[in-house]
Amino acid sequence: MSKVATLPEDRRNIVDDIAEYLYREITSMRLLPGTRISETDIAAQFGVSRQPVRDAFRRLESMELILVRPKRATEVRKFSIQAIEKSRFVRASIEAAALRKAAEHCDVAGGFQLDSCIALQQKALAERDFGAFGALDYDFHRAICEIGRVPYAFEVIKAEKEKVDRLCILGLAKEQRMPELIRDHEEIARAIKAGDAEAAVAAGMRHLSRLDDTIAAIRVNSAAYFADDET
Amino acid sequence: MSKVATLPEDRRNIVDDIAEYLYREITSMRLLPGTRISETDIAAQFGVSRQPVRDAFRRLESMELILVRPKRATEVRKFSIQAIEKSRFVRASIEAAALRKAAEHCDVAGGFQLDSCIALQQKALAERDFGAFGALDYDFHRAICEIGRVPYAFEVIKAEKEKVDRLCILGLAKEQRMPELIRDHEEIARAIKAGDAEAAVAAGMRHLSRLDDTIAAIRVNSAAYFADDET
């Protein structure tokens, strides 16, 4: 009875807490790439032993967010040009496939879902609510996957997006680009609703490529956060 | 001096050994889905403490190969219909993008690389060397990624392929289908060399879809290895 209710919260280990904390610190760039972190320090900070911290480190290591160097030190992983390239290729490939599926399966309800995302996004921009704007961008891309009946595609997009989003925090003048992004969404929605897969993919790829020069600029301005070669 | 030489082998932890061992056991289906494995047992088997085994378990858990249930037991993860669908969608998406790139960038050397793979594969089939046949299939898809100048794409394909390959070990009559697969490869190579991206993608997708009925059959014949719902 009550066990069923207590189980979910009981499942949350110390490891989960620490891993989630570090994940947020790193992906929000409060912990910068190259920063050294110590199992002992984090353990003391949370008032636990090193063991759960160890497990949390292992989890973040498998997410490629930290670099554990045996007997040496553990540090927040720097950006890798190759990793970014791979991530962007994966996301573009998945997004293209999802767009084709969406153009194929879009119905009236789906079209309305896209339009409603865009309208809310225009509202958020007008109100300068940039947090909501980002969340709605999220929703738009998720809607595409749902319309295409490939909801799992968004899991991949989300994972790849988060990798690059950490990087983009370093960028400037994001607000100026938002109207452009909304126009992209409008174009994508139009193509999907028209069932024109190729136009949807073309618009989608153009949308994604807008990040390229931003990333290139960050790579120059924040070279210290980039690894020299892949380790 | 000698330190530099000893470091690479020193980097190999016990954790790596255990994780690799378990990985091979699971992906080769020597350890069947649902089999319960214990940290203590594996530790005794390797003559080490539970600590490195724990770390190895965490690594395999993040690869979704095992399911660690706190205080209960750890077992080899069963197949999930949803996970298979997702994996196949991801691979198809990446492969389609790689094929387009390959058709765009293929030169004489690239064409020769593809033809040589196919020739060797025909030889392997004639000699009934099925191990070599599988390895060459691997090489063919890697060659496509290299020709398309997206080598990292193969890392994704490889990861997704391994997930499904474990499943396909349960299938039967793989040899009968090999000539069909070679003809697919020939068609793909022809389209790539001709620079016809859409034909290459079409042939590639047809190639991948040959697994669909095999998987459907396995799902019926080996229902015990499939999870009821996603956990």
Add this chain to the structure above:
DNA sequence: GTATCCAAACTTGGATACAAGTATTGACTT
């Protein structure tokens, strides 16, 4: 003043001991 070398402090890797929860098996009661 500079370079070299050694020692101490800090890092993670691994082993052991204990804690907490679950499943199973046995005895006991009905």
Add this chain to the structure above:
DNA sequence: AAGTCAATACTTGTATCCAAGTTTGGATAC
């Protein structure tokens, strides 16, 4: 004989201790 309950064995989670290697800083020799 069947069902219930409790004890026991087994699971993973956490804490602590020791081992091994790297780095860093200071002392010493030149």
